[in-house]
Amino acid sequence: METAVSPPPRAGRRPRDMVLAMVVLMVPVILIVALYRFLGNETPPTIDTSSAYDAARAAHAFEVVTPTGLSDGWHISSATYGQGTLRIGMTSPNAGALQLVESNTPAATLLSTELGATAHPDGTVDVSGTAWQRYAGLRPQEKAIVLATSGRTIIVVGKADERDLVTLAGSLH
Numbered sequence: 001m002e003t004a005v006s007p008p009p010r011a012g013r014r015p016r017d018m019v020l021a022m023v024v025l026m027v028p029v030i031l032i033v034a035l036y037r038f039l040g041n042e043t044p045p046t047i048d049t050s051s052a053y054d055a056a057r058a059a060h061a062f063e064v065v066t067p068t069g070l071s072d073g074w075h076i077s078s079a080t081y082g083q084g085t086l087r088i089g090m091t092s093p094n095a096g097a098l099q100l101v102e103s104n105t106p107a108a109t110l111l112s113t114e115l116g117a118t119a120h121p122d123g124t125v126d127v128s129g130t131a132w133q134r135y136a137g138l139r140p141q142e143k144a145i146v147l148a149t150s151g152r153t154i155i156v157v158g159k160a161d162e163r164d165l166v167t168l169a170g171s172l173h
Contacts, residue, residue: 045077049088052079056086062104062152065172074168085110090168096160098168107148111135114155115144125162127169134162145169 049066056064061084067074073093080087085103092098103110111119115138122136125145135144135157144157145165154172156165 045075047076047079049076049079052081052086052088055081056102059084062102064102065154067100067168067171068173070167070171090158092160092164092168094161094164096158096164098156098158098160098164100168100172101153101155101157103153104151105153107146107153110153110155111146115157119144125166127166132166132169 053064053066056062059081064086067088067090071093075091076088077091078087078089084105085101088100090098090100101110101114105113115135118137119135120137121133123134124131125134126132127145127147130147132145132147135146138144138157141159142157143160143162143165144155145162146156147154147169154169156169158165
């Protein structure tokens with residue numbers, strides 16, 4: 001006579017147990033994120049640019065200009081000087097990411113390097129009474145304005161509103 005074989009008991013947990021475990025794990029994560037935001041740690045750090053500016057000035061390659069008078073919402077995130085080019089990375093109050101590039105490299109070479117081979121002039125924009133060249137054909141969502149003078153080219157480029165580019169360019173002294 002054969003006896004009915006009952007299936008072995010389930011070795012795993014029920015879906016309800018898994019959901020409860022996930023909830024228990026998510027509570028501390030949510031508390032940590034909320035505390036982090038409450039303490040204001042979403043503000044990007046501002047770095048000291050003095051070594052990059054000092055190196056650029058010491059090279060005497062071009063007249064160095066610096067952003068002055070910008071509101072508290074502007075943050076400098078990087079600053080480097082090398083091979084005759086000063087690069088300052090910034091974020092604007094509108095969460096735009098910008099880069100200020102100053103160099104004595106010939107404008108055509110610098111523009112191709114910094115903006116890409118497909119960049120081309122697309123009109124002008126007035127910055128504190130000076131006509132800067134607007135460039136199009138950049139990487140997606142990027143805008144750029146350029147001031148090329150004898151011995152120096154200044155580029156303000158980034159994924160930002162054109163007003164932010166003009167504000168940054170207007171602050172350069």
